[in-house]
Amino acid sequence: MRLADIIPDLHPLQMRGVREVEIGALYYDSRRVTAGGLFFALPGALTDGHRFVADAVESGAAAVVSERELNLPETVAAIRVRDARHALAAAARTFYHDPTAAMTVVGITGTNGKTTISYLVEALLTAAGRRPAVTGTVAYRFADRCYPAPNTTPESLDLQRLADQFRQAGSDSLVMEVSSHALDQQRVAGVSFDVAVFTNLTPEHLDYHRDMEDYFAAKSRLFRSPDGGRAPLAVINVDDPYGARLAGELPAAITCGRDVDARVRLLSSRVGLEGIQARVMTPHGELQLRSPLLGHFNLSNLLCAAAVGVALDLTKVQIEDGLANVSRVPGRLEPVANDLGAHLLVDYAHTGDALEKALETLKSLQPERLICLFGCGGDRDRGKRPVMGEVAGRLADLAIVSSDNPRTEDPQAIIADILPGLERVDRQELDPDQAAAGARGYLVIPDRGKAIDVAVKLLKTGDMLLVAGKGHEDYQIVGWQKIHFDDREQLLAALARRKEQP
Numbered sequence: 001m002r003l004a005d006i007i008p009d010l011h012p013l014q015m016r017g018v019r020e021v022e023i024g025a026l027y028y029d030s031r032r033v034t035a036g037g038l039f040f041a042l043p044g045a046l047t048d049g050h051r052f053v054a055d056a057v058e059s060g061a062a063a064v065v066s067e068r069e070l071n072l073p074e075t076v077a078a079i080r081v082r083d084a085r086h087a088l089a090a091a092a093r094t095f096y097h098d099p100t101a102a103m104t105v106v107g108i109t110g111t112n113g114k115t116t117i118s119y120l121v122e123a124l125l126t127a128a129g130r131r132p133a134v135t136g137t138v139a140y141r142f143a144d145r146c147y148p149a150p151n152t153t154p155e156s157l158d159l160q161r162l163a164d165q166f167r168q169a170g171s172d173s174l175v176m177e178v179s180s181h182a183l184d185q186q187r188v189a190g191v192s193f194d195v196a197v198f199t200n201l202t203p204e205h206l207d208y209h210r211d212m213e214d215y216f217a218a219k220s221r222l223f224r225s226p227d228g229g230r231a232p233l234a235v236i237n238v239d240d241p242y243g244a245r246l247a248g249e250l251p252a253a254i255t256c257g258r259d260v261d262a263r264v265r266l267l268s269s270r271v272g273l274e275g276i277q278a279r280v281m282t283p284h285g286e287l288q289l290r291s292p293l294l295g296h297f298n299l300s301n302l303l304c305a306a307a308v309g310v311a312l313d314l315t316k317v318q319i320e321d322g323l324a325n326v327s328r329v330p331g332r333l334e335p336v337a338n339d340l341g342a343h344l345l346v347d348y349a350h351t352g353d354a355l356e357k358a359l360e361t362l363k364s365l366q367p368e369r370l371i372c373l374f375g376c377g378g379d380r381d382r383g384k385r386p387v388m389g390e391v392a393g394r395l396a397d398l399a400i401v402s403s404d405n406p407r408t409e410d411p412q413a414i415i416a417d418i419l420p421g422l423e424r425v426d427r428q429e430l431d432p433d434q435a436a437a438g439a440r441g442y443l444v445i446p447d448r449g450k451a452i453d454v455a456v457k458l459l460k461t462g463d464m465l466l467v468a469g470k471g472h473e474d475y476q477i478v479g480w481q482k483i484h485f486d487d488r489e490q491l492l493a494a495l496a497r498r499k500e501q502p
């Protein structure tokens with residue numbers, strides 16, 4: 001594509017150099033640039049792309065988009081813009097021929113439930129004979145193509161490229177988890193959303209966002225009209241106070257929840273070990289929902305997904321069948337088979353609210369003993385740590401405090417932030433014998449593999465073990481290194497060891 005065809009999207013403040021040059025590809029990382037590329041210098045959290053412009057030029061960049069004035073060779077076009085991330089999103093949309101305009105796009109935002117709802121919406125679309133692609137925390141995928149997801153929401157350039165590829169492979173719809181970081185960083189600025197979903201908002205990422213208002217403001221951007229475009233149809237869970245507030249600003253929203261005024265409203269439900277059954281009133285008539293998923297929070301997720309079905313004008317049968325078809329979401333209350341007569345569940349709860357919801361669900365199933373093994377991620381919101389400690393102390397009979405992804409932090413220091421929460425609810429540290437004898441309290445075992453081993457050895461018939469925080473992740477990040485680690489595999493290995501040495 002010619003640079004001249006991209007320039008109008010960039011809204012340049014200043015321009016120098018050749019416009020009639022052919023652009024082979026777009027880049028935001030100097031290390032990938034090849035001859036004829038257009039490099040975007042993005043200011044970042046760790047460094048600043050402007051520092052690598054010389055490297056990009058050295059690798060053959062034909063043009064550079066930057067926020068600051070640059071001193072470039074005559075042969076390289078220089079374009080200065082106000083917001084380089086926004087310019088990247090707009091240019092990528094044009095470069096890949098605006099793939100999302102030709103697809104039905106459902107964006108899902110909120111603190112918890114996005115991944116689960118993305119699987120449910122994918123199933124609704126499939127039941128309606130559509131061909132959905134999905135981007136989110138677990139993977140970026142369509143049909144037999146599946147790519148690892150370095151971020152929940154990809155950078156705009158990667159997202160537009162993926163959408164184009166999926167569309168060319170036959171996809172007609174895209175279900176996207178949209179993180180607050182992505183909204184703040186313009187990663188979805190070039191996407192045409194048809195439906196936007198709000199799940200809930202509870203404390204998370206307050207290392208990145210100034211406060212809850214700032215976090216809410218970022219999430220709310222998904223519901224606004226894009227530059228010159230049409231605002232998406234909003235689907236909002238009004239049982240959540242921030243959802244109710246957002247719905248107050250969007251009178252056309254399809255509201256959902258237990259709330260009597262919700263347009264997609266729960267009439268009655270049964271939530272148990274066998275799953276969920278619910279009667280739901282919608283503007284299209286009454287639905288009978290059945291789902292093998294566990295817990296009241298998944299009932300909320302089902303209501304949001306059913307409301308998306310209403311927003312997309314799907315039939316009653318398509319909505320009911322689609323939702324019933326999702327039997328498992330990887331790493332979300334995912335059971336691990338065993339012959340101990342115990343329930344072992346791997347879950348992605350890594351916020352206070354998610355851990356509370358997951359433990360309340362398991363407690364309502366009346367286990368003999370409820371054990372919760374968890375840690376907290378390093379280089380992330382420290383405020384979550386004592387809250388997760390308190391929740392585990394209050395709801396589990398035994399908490400095993402371990403490590404999540406320590407990243408560049410000292411695992412012991414992360415644990416030291418968690419323990420005051422447990423002590424706030426009068427939980428004491430136990431020695432292994434006390435834990436084996438069934439005492440209530442907590443153990444500290446920083447090595448997650450060892451912690452899983454100890455937890456499995458403690459299990460008796462009727463007990464439940466929740467291994468929380470890492471869900472589908474098949475790695476642990478220690479320092480800057482990513483090592484293979486999968487809670488599900490670790491549990492199976494610990495079960496095998498217990499069999500060998502009972």
Ligand SMILES: CC(=O)N[C@H]1[C@@H](OP(=O)(O)OP(=O)(O)OC[C@H]2O[C@@H](n3ccc(=O)[nH]c3=O)[C@H](O)[C@@H]2O)O[C@H](CO)[C@@H](O)[C@@H]1O[C@H](C)C(=O)N[C@@H](C)C(=O)N[C@H](CCC(=O)O)C(=O)O
Pocket residue numbers: 028029030031041042043044045046047048049050052137150151152153154155156179180181182
């Ligand atoms: C804090 C944050 O969100 N950072 C994201 C951001 O990186 P950044 O731009 O700040 O990166 P940077 O390292 O400072 O570099 C600045 C620029 O210099 C460039 N560079 C750098 C080095 C070099 O040699 N040459 C070069 O050109 C980089 O390519 C970049 O363009 O943009 C990158 C590209 O999109 C993201 O991968 C990266 O996510 C990091 C890895 C991250 O950990 N993000 C987390 C916090 C995140 O985004 N999480 C959300 C929500 C998760 C959830 O709750 O589900 C997500 O969507 O995943």
Ligand SMILES: Nc1ncnc2c1ncn2[C@@H]1O[C@H](COP(=O)(O)OP(=O)(O)OP(=O)(O)O)[C@@H](O)[C@H]1O
Pocket residue numbers: 110111112113114115116117137152177199200297298300301331332333347348349350353354355357358471
């Ligand atoms: N509606 C909900 N409300 C509260 N907690 C939930 C809800 N749905 C799921 N959870 C809990 O939160 C965890 C994460 O759920 P899910 O992956 O669906 O959400 P997410 O918004 O995609 O999270 P993330 O931002 O971490 O990717 C689950 O493992 C479960 O413990």
Ligand SMILES: N[C@H](CCC[C@H](N)C(=O)O)C(=O)O
Pocket residue numbers: 152350376377378380404405469470473
């Ligand atoms: N997308 C979230 C996931 C956190 C998962 C947890 N395992 C951790 O590493 O803290 C984040 O990057 O904050």
Ligand SMILES: [Mg+2]
Pocket residue numbers: 114115136137138152177
């Ligand atoms: Mg997710």
